[in-house]
Amino acid sequence: MEGPSIVILKEEVQLFNGKEVQHVKGYGKFNHKRMLHKKVIYFKSWGKQFLVCFDGFTLWIHFGLFGSYKISATKTINAKLSLVFDNGELNCYVCSIKFIDEPLDEVYDWRLDMLSEKWNPKYVKQVLMEKKEDVQIGDLLLDAKIFSGVGNIIRNEVLYRTKVHPESLLGKIPSRKITEIIRQTHLYSLDFLKWRKRGELAKHWKVYKQTTCDKRHPVIKKDTGKTKRRSFICETCMVKYD
DNA sequence: ACGGTTGTTAGGCC
DNA sequence: AGGCCTAACAACCG
Incomplete structure (x- = not known):
């Protein structure tokens, strides 16, 4: 959940x-x-x-x-x-x-809970940037102490929305892109909440459990990073910063 | 029928 | 000390 x-x-x-x-x-x-x-x-x-x-x-x-x-x-x-x-x-x-x-x-630091009114994207970024540069963004998004509330669905969809490959390294991703990823974890969570209440969550998946993306490119399945969790990747649309 | 999984913690080993 | 790995949890879906 x-x-x-x-x-x-x-x-x-x-x-x-x-x-x-x-x-x-x-x-x-x-x-x-x-x-x-x-x-x-x-x-x-x-x-x-x-x-x-x-x-x-x-x-x-x-x-x-x-x-x-x-x-x-x-x-x-x-x-x-x-x-x-x-x-x-x-x-x-x-x-x-x-x-x-x-x-x-x-x-608990409520500034890290993306569904709290106290959620603070600047603070999330500050905590994120304290991590090692060579850590994959896909792993970081599953770190509950940074992105509290993000699970594998939100992670995959946010990376597709922002067009960032999960194996991208923290230190190589442009700062603005990082900010965009952080902002999207919040926005996608609000969408998730809305769609889940309507019972139509899966209908809106763009890559998660999909075989092609929006632009009909193939989506590959791969267990990425140290967390070895299932990632869904469009190699055409998503940029690997490494 | 069986492999995969919307996740985290505990504990062992180096 | 701390990184890395595995087991445990033990249901449910397709």
Whole structure:
């Protein structure tokens, strides 16, 4: 699940805002009692991390590659975590769970969360430029500590939009291009959010899982960089800065 | 039916 | 110390 999907989850659980947890269930090995009979103060997110805030601590949930959730409904598989309220329940499947005891402002820099109102492209660039020059931009876009919320779909589509090859090296990409990439992670995330809500995300993919690009050039599939994640590349349209 | 995957962390090894 | 690698998670889609 990428950042925008977590924002949608946050919107969907608003009916539990301020509500007391009646039961805590699930096979996850964590302290269930910690949430029992406690009130949810609010829900937050930082990139792909979903945060359920209680008085004095936060429940951290990450859905990773296989995770999913249901609200007031269940799947056939067992829930790792189930928070039951008097008006419904949140069921989480195949996710990572932990507690955060520090204040969230000490743990998270909201300037890096592309779907936060505090998102700051200049600051993102500053953090990005502290990285080594020979690192591939494709790898950097998957660094959740820089591009919080970007996943493999957003990464591929942003690189196609900006016409930058994923194997381009940070130190070789023109500064303006870097700024454009950063700006597009934000803009594409907003599009992702809009399209996902309409259930038409895949319809708008230009390269991700495509065999040809907009201009009908072939799109090649390649596992790139240290992250070895699937990249979709139009060798004609995209420039490799190396 | 089975290979691929919208992702991250933990831990071992050098 | 820190980079690099792998396993784990264990569902779902085509």
